[in-house]
Ligand code: PMP
């Protein structure tokens with residue numbers, strides 16, 4: 001074998017995702033896992049049963065259509081109309097993907113030429129860096145800063161160059177919990193139109209907004225034909241393992257994204273697609289109760305973390321709380337998170353790994369609160385030992 005590294009240069013440095021590292025640590029130590037964002041309670045029983053029924057009835061056990069099963073595409077279209085008043089053609093403007101992760105990767109692979117610049121908020125969800133890199137794009141971070149993590153719109157404007165191809169936006173934002181306001185969305189839309197940019201929006205936490213509301217950027221003037229709107233069932237229905245996601249966009253954008261998507265997985269999650277079609281049609285009560293439940297959990301964990309001495313940045317949305325550990329005399333989030341299971345039996349995620357600028361998030365640590373109340377209480381109690 002030559003001395004050439006096995007991993008290509010585009011992927012060099014991406015290593016193992018922090019979620020896998022921290023969940024493995026939780027498993028090895030038996031610590032409470034507030035790291036990786038998955039709920040410890042499955043979604044609605046009726047939806048689990050719908051998946052079982054689909055599997056037993058032989059629906060989706062063989063390759064479903066490349067665009068997704070018609071029942072799900074129609075349910076996605078109806079969801080977009082019901083919550084946002086948006087209209088899409090289920091045959092040409094919807095694409096079902098293997099979670100939002102595949103949708104993001106497929107969008108980058110489809111829309112970028114090598115060297116194209118992509119502006120994304122940092123801290124960013126870690127698959128963004130990988131997807132942009134795999135497509136040969138150049139990531140241009142726009143740093144969100146504590147305590148509010150609001151985007152600096154002047155800095156955004158200044159970051160656009162002739163090489164900027166697209167904005168990759170996430171609101172509600174993981175890990176900070178920031179939710180873009182209507183003024184911010186308007187400014188971003190105006191900039192995209194003025195500079196003729198595409199925008200890919202990651203909206204997987206669309207139903208987890210506690211303060212403010214979620215407005216899809218694609219609904220703003222001038223955005224319908226330049227936005228690839230991405231969401232997923234994992235968070236909204238608490239079935240993160242089913243990996244059912246989707247794209248809604250104009251027919252030419254969907255056709256572009258489908259071109260790369262069909263050579264990644266072609267299709268995935270056959271029987272689950274039928275179950276998620278039913279989930280999307282759950283009454284408004286489901287969505288409201290889900291959000292209210294998570295809001296209570298947010299407040300429970302925020303109070304626990306405050307009592308434990310963390311500086312807490314209360315999120316407007318998502319199921320994550322970002323904290324600062326400098327208040328505890330700590331200097332390094334990654335070292336802190338690696339030591340935390342042994343110190344007090346809790347796993348968290350260091351936000352520092354989601355930044356290009358190593359100083360920007362050096363003492364930020366994220367905790368997931370999509371867990372049972374007694375688990376959150378127990379974790380809070382354990383974390384309070386840190387100060388003693
Ligand atoms: N985007 C963000 C911001 C996320 O937090 C996640 C994790 N759920 C994803 C995308 C990936 O979603 P999925 O599991 O549907 O691939």
Ligand code: GLN
Nearest residue numbers: 019020035036037038174
């Ligand atoms: N989205 C989840 C999180 O932010 C993790 C998903 C994953 O492990 N890839 O924690």
